[in-house]
Amino acid sequence: MTVEYDVVIIGGGPAGGQTARNLSKKGYSVLLVERYASFQDNNFSSAGMTLAPLKEFNLPDNVIGSYWKDLSIQCSEKEYIWKGNETKGAVLDFGRLRQFLADEAQEKGATVLMGHRYVKKEVLSNGVIVELVDSETSKNIQFKSKLVVDATGPLRKVMYDSKNDQPEMVLGSGIEYQIEVNQETYDQYKDRLVFFLGHKWALKGYSWIFPMENKVLKVGSGKIHIASKDQEKTTKTTKKLTEKIIKEYIKTENYKLLDVHGGTLRYSPSIQDTFYKDRVVAVGDAISAVNPLGGEGIRYAMQSAEMACEYIDQFLSNGSADFQKYRKRWRKNNLLKWQISEVSSKRMYSKYTDEQIENRIRFFHQKTTIDDLINTLFNFKFNKIVKRIFQVYWLKIKSLFTGKKF
Numbered sequence: 079m080t081v082e083y084d085v086v087i088i089g090g091g092p093a094g095g096q097t098a099r100n101l102s103k104k105g106y107s108v109l110l111v112e113r114y115a116s117f118q119d120n121n122f123s124s125a126g127m128t129l130a131p132l133k134e135f136n137l138p139d140n141v142i143g144s145y146w147k148d149l150s151i152q153c154s155e156k157e158y159i160w161k162g163n164e165t166k167g168a169v170l171d172f173g174r175l176r177q178f179l180a181d182e183a184q185e186k187g188a189t190v191l192m193g194h195r196y197v198k199k200e201v202l203s204n205g206v207i208v209e210l211v212d213s214e215t216s217k218n219i220q221f222k223s224k225l226v227v228d229a230t231g232p233l234r235k236v237m238y239d240s241k242n243d244q245p246e247m248v249l250g251s252g253i254e255y256q257i258e259v260n261q262e263t264y265d266q267y268k269d270r271l272v273f274f275l276g277h278k279w280a281l282k283g284y285s286w287i288f289p290m291e292n293k294v295l296k297v298g299s300g301k302i303h304i305a306s307k308d309q310e311k312t313t314k315t316t317k318k319l320t321e322k323i324i325k326e327y328i329k330t331e332n333y334k335l336l337d338v339h340g341g342t343l344r345y346s347p348s349i350q351d352t353f354y355k356d357r358v359v360a361v362g363d364a365i366s367a368v369n370p371l372g373g374e375g376i377r378y379a380m381q382s383a384e385m386a387c388e389y390i391d392q393f394l395s396n397g398s399a400d401f402q403k404y405r406k407r408w409r410k411n412n413l414l415k416w417q418i419s420e421v422s423s424k425r426m427y428s429k430y431t432d433e434q435i436e437n438r439i440r441f442f443h444q445k446t447t448i449d450d451l452i453n454t455l456f457n458f459k460f461n462k463i464v465k466r467i468f469q470v471y472w473l474k475i476k477s478l479f480t481g482k483k484f
């Protein structure tokens with residue numbers, strides 16, 4: 079006999095975990111499925127964020143690896159440091175975050191099935207039959223549900239039966255080394271996020287050093303590319319850059335390599351994704367919730383889950399819901415900010431020379447506080463930066479008429 083649930087959620091990332099957490103709290107019967115046997119097996123995300131999402135999603139201390147208060151951008155020539163006089167954000171342990179979300183859902187009655195991969199679905203008039211395969215035994219099992227949630231991230235496995243049905247995508251691939259360094263080296267990086275821009279330390283993207291607890295640093299590099307066939311070459315490049323940062327920037331030979339992980343983000347320009355079709359609702363990276371400027375996606379994956387849950391709740395309690403409203407509201411809240419981020423990232427990562435990057439970062443550094451920078455990079459509030467740029471252009475234009483040098 080096929081076991082039935084109100085909702086089957088495929089993918090145990092932040093979007094799937096938050097959906098399971100929310101719906102099980104509401105009393106629905108939920109099955110959360112993750113293809114990996116453990117969340118430590120695909121611990122791919124750097125998981126840097128501001129303090130806001132911790133509060134927004136009531137995340138406990140044990141998912142936090144470390145806090146940060148300063149932020150710096152290292153260009154090919156110079157480093158620009160923004161000092162914060164108090165804690166500004168955190169770097170999470172991505173594995174522990176997802177475990178926490180799954181555990182909370184389970185405590186509220188959800189079933190969590192690890193090590194099972196979604197294979198296919200059959201949409202019926204009164205529900206969906208979902209077929210999974212056990213990764214260890216290769217045995218297939220089926221479940222029935224009223225709705226299925228596609229939380230498979232960049233793969234969008236459930237919404238689209240074939241990759242050809244998906245909208246056009248831009249890809250960003252990142253590799254990250256988790257290393258243990260000595261105390262002296264760790265102390266140099268323990269309170270800050272370091273980003274690298276320019277060709278010396280990054281290529282068509284950016285690189286980073288994020289602190290974790292117990293002398294552990296996350297060091298990585300990410301690159302934008304168009305096609306999946308560029309994947310191998312991209313990984314080679316980002317690995318080389320990461321190793322260069324460890325050797326020539328951190329200047330440490332005596333480190334312990336704890337883990338190498340990485341992943342690929344697939345983002346649909348102008349968020350052209352399908353949000354709902356035939357009893358399938360998509361959340362998180364499956365609807366391009368990740369921001370294309372810096373690849374920050376955890377907060378937005380969880381926000382999209384929260385919004386989708388409102389409509390899933392309506393559907394399950396009334397038998398219908400207008401899921402087009404979910405798409406409309408999400409795009410209304412985010413589309414413009416995401417489009418500005420698309421343009422900024424294209425310019426910063428692919429168009430500007432090292433000198434142009436240096437000039438822009440120097441300008442931001444002179445004109446902005448750490449809170450302005452955080453508002454731009456993490457909250458996508460561009461008004462302060464745009465105002466500054468207009469001020470400069472206005473002074474330039476004025477100087478043309480007055481003859482006064484700007």
Ligand SMILES: Cc1cc2nc3c(=O)[nH]c(=O)nc-3n(C[C@H](O)[C@H](O)[C@H](O)COP(=O)(O)OP(=O)(O)OC[C@H]3O[C@@H](n4cnc5c(N)ncnc54)[C@H](O)[C@@H]3O)c2cc1C
Pocket residue numbers: 088089090091092093094111112113114120122123124125126127194195196197229230231232233235251252253254300340341342343361362363364368373374375376377379
């Ligand atoms: C290298 C890198 C660094 C990043 N750094 C940051 C950062 O510092 N801060 C930040 O906020 N964001 C960061 N991100 C982005 C962030 O991690 C993602 O946006 C976020 O994880 C998206 O959540 P999600 O739940 O939508 O998808 P995912 O986290 O991708 O989760 C999808 C889940 O679905 C599972 N799955 C896939 N297919 C199947 C299947 N067929 N059956 C069952 N399960 C399946 C996968 O195993 C996975 O666990 C980074 C991303 C990368 C790649």
